[in-house]
Amino acid sequence: DYSQVNLSGVSGKSxxxxxxxxxxxxxxxxxLNELRLRWMRNKNEFRDRVSDDIILDGTVxxxxxxxxxxxxxxxxxSNLSKGVVNGLMLLGASIRTHEKKRYLLDTKLFVxxxxxxxxxxxxxxxxxxxxxxxxxxxxxxxxxxxxxxxxHILKLKRxxxxxxxxxxxxxxxxxxxxxxxxxxxxxDKGGQGKKRGRxxxxxxx
Numbered sequence: 001d002y003s004q005v006n007l008s009g010v011s012g013k014s015x016x017x018x019x020x021x022x023x024x025x026x027x028x029x030x031x032l033n034e035l036r037l038r039w040m041r042n043k044n045e046f047r048d049r050v051s052d053d054i055i056l057d058g059t060v061x062x063x064x065x066x067x068x069x070x071x072x073x074x075x076x077x078s079n080l081s082k083g084v085v086n087g088l089m090l091l092g093a094s095i096r097t098h099e100k101k102r103y104l105l106d107t108k109l110f111v112x113x114x115x116x117x118x119x120x121x122x123x124x125x126x127x128x129x130x131x132x133x134x135x136x137x138x139x140x141x142x143x144x145x146x147x148x149x150x151x152h153i154l155k156l157k158r159x160x161x162x163x164x165x166x167x168x169x170x171x172x173x174x175x176x177x178x179x180x181x182x183x184x185x186x187x188d189k190g191g192q193g194k195k196r197g198r199x200x201x202x203x204x205x
Contacts, residue, residue, distance in 0.1 A: 033106055037132070045101050052135035053096040054105065054158075056126075056144065062087040074112035079143075089118070091125050095135065105132060123152045130156045137161060 004018045040046045060078035062085045078085045089110035096102050108125045115121040138153055138160045153160045
């Protein structure tokens with residue numbers, strides 16, 4: 001965290017200029033973020049690398065009664081409130097480097113009127129993120145189990161890892177021959193000296 005005095009020293013600007021920037025100046029957050037990333041990635045520990053992990057998450061922020069952005073708010077489900085609230089959804093992505101350093105990559109405000117669905121917004125955000133980082137593995141929580149969004153990540157030539165719970169069923173892309181071959185190996189290892197039961201039938205995948 002930086003105070004206005006700290007920011008003044010780092011940027012070479014006066015305190016009054018710093019105050020004007022936050023209070024009245026018009027600026028593009030995307031250009032400002034690009035400048036921030038360029039400054040960070042000049043440091044070796046934050047270089048953009050294929051080995052970086054990209055962590056995606058979203059949160060719904062409930063609108064305060066006195067807030068003046070009613071045109072941007074919409075009714076949507078909030079995990080924090082465990083119910084539908086009138087608020088804003090913020091999409092976010094952060095980077096975790098191979099050395100376990102972490103930093104924010106970018107954020108995007110989901111405006112319900114601009115998109116047909118939440119997943120359309122996530123797909124557009126993911127496409128933009130793919131131009132910002134070389135990171136190969138994208139880490140998602142279990143709320144991202146949308147097959148069209150996951151397929152979109154693969155189209156971007158990236159891999160994904162979805163956090164799951166022990167009670168959650170998952171589908172693996174195995175063909176029937178591989179599944180039978182692996183099952184036979186497991187039976188041979190665990191069934192030596194025992195009477196082998198009937199062969200299991202596997203559905204086509």
